[in-house]
Amino acid sequence: MTESVYVVGVGITPFGKFADESMKSLGRTASRTALIDAGISPRDIDLVSAGSARSGMLHGHESGVGQMVAWELGISGVAVYNVKAYCASGSSAFNVAYMALAGGFNEVALVVGVEQLSVRAEKGRPITSDGVEIESDFGFTPPAFFAAVTQEHMREFGTTREQLAAVAVKNRANAVHNPVAQYRNAISIDDVINSPNVSGPLNLFDCCPTGDGAAALVLMTESAVKRLKVGDRAIRIASSVVRSGEYEQVKSLTTFNLDVLASKQAYEKAGLGPEDLDVVEVHDAFTITELIHIEDLGLVAKGESGPAVARGEFSLGGRIPVSTSGGLLTKGHPLGASGTAQLVELVEQLRGESGVRQVDGAKVAMAQMSGGFMESDLATSCITILTR
């Protein structure tokens, strides 16, 4: 028997490149905002779960990011977990807090995802990923991998250059109305097609920028929600699933089986299906990844995402709006913060607090965040379903 768990507070910093900030200042700012939003004191927190991916090599915090943020907020004497899982670090940290509360071990959790990438020495060049040491010696970059994926999707399904660009144009159109996004000017299909080439069919505007930022959430069990009387805007966590890759040697790169299986698990646990979703955030690190993820999550049939995006099915006002925050393509991708930022966006959507970006009457939301590369697959996937 598991406890029902709710998100009762959210906080996010602007995303961008901030030389004057630090992981400490970003992490504490997002967390404090989430505590104030929840209307509780730092002393109410009995668990902190922190997600960050590359803070170790850049900031002297290989471990202890959660303890550092907790100390800044005056939180002491609590359970603290630090979770590292590539791009899915923040989403995985959320899952750890969810499990602790659902299992009845803790009652009030602070989840924070934070990253500062602008300090890296090789900035301006494609960022590498952890776990691809061998391939990196042989010329691997994430854009090159997803360029190969794009070519395969084009070859197999006839996906076009313009359809890919439609993803970037849509997400920028959403970002125009998101004050925390890093790039907020609208762009056209031609702007994407004429942006400088990065790899294969992928140009600069097909690739997410890096960045700095933090996003935090306060989670509570149902009994804590009642005790602390914070239930007015509580959003229920219907399911939270973490799953590693399905490692096969020779496979189609146009689907990521781990997302198919993790989302199936998440739908089953929530008793919901893709047809129930009102708003979705996916790991749109590249235009092609948004297309593949929405196929793998069952939002559209395999191979049909390109025409569907071009028709506006996933735009604001469309069938299922995707990346209403502007996604990673416009916010940038401060690795550990991206997963929690997705969840902040969806909680605000379900509360009806998203302003111009609001999906009318949104009741069910899904976040998908994958991470890492392993034997021609991604290394991990996190699926979260939230309901009002």
Added chain:
Amino acid sequence: MSDKPRASQTVVDDFGDGPVLTASRCPSCGDTRYPPRAWCVNDQETMERVPVSPVGTLYEAVWVSRPPYGFREPYYVGYVDMPEGIRVFGRIEANGHELEHGMQLAHRIDVSRTEPEDVLGPIFAPAAS
């Protein structure tokens, strides 16, 4: 900077005739994996290291316009499916050919990256027909 290029310790072996690309094969069930694994995922037998076939079939090749740290000039990379059922990632020398899905590529071991030190890896090129 060392005088001798660093061979990628995990995928390049010398079986007596110079460095070659290496996979692992289960002596019991024959499952072949790349990069090499210590143990078979099917039956946990200790894998044996075996040289990879010389010629494979191109899955996808892409041009890298913006090289990452360690690479000075743009280059082609791609995934090549080998007859033993493994997929190998590596740099490709097009040598004036169009790199097309399904074409045959041969590999040799050569310097794959130059910074901060030379590293050996598989370099593919269109196979002589």
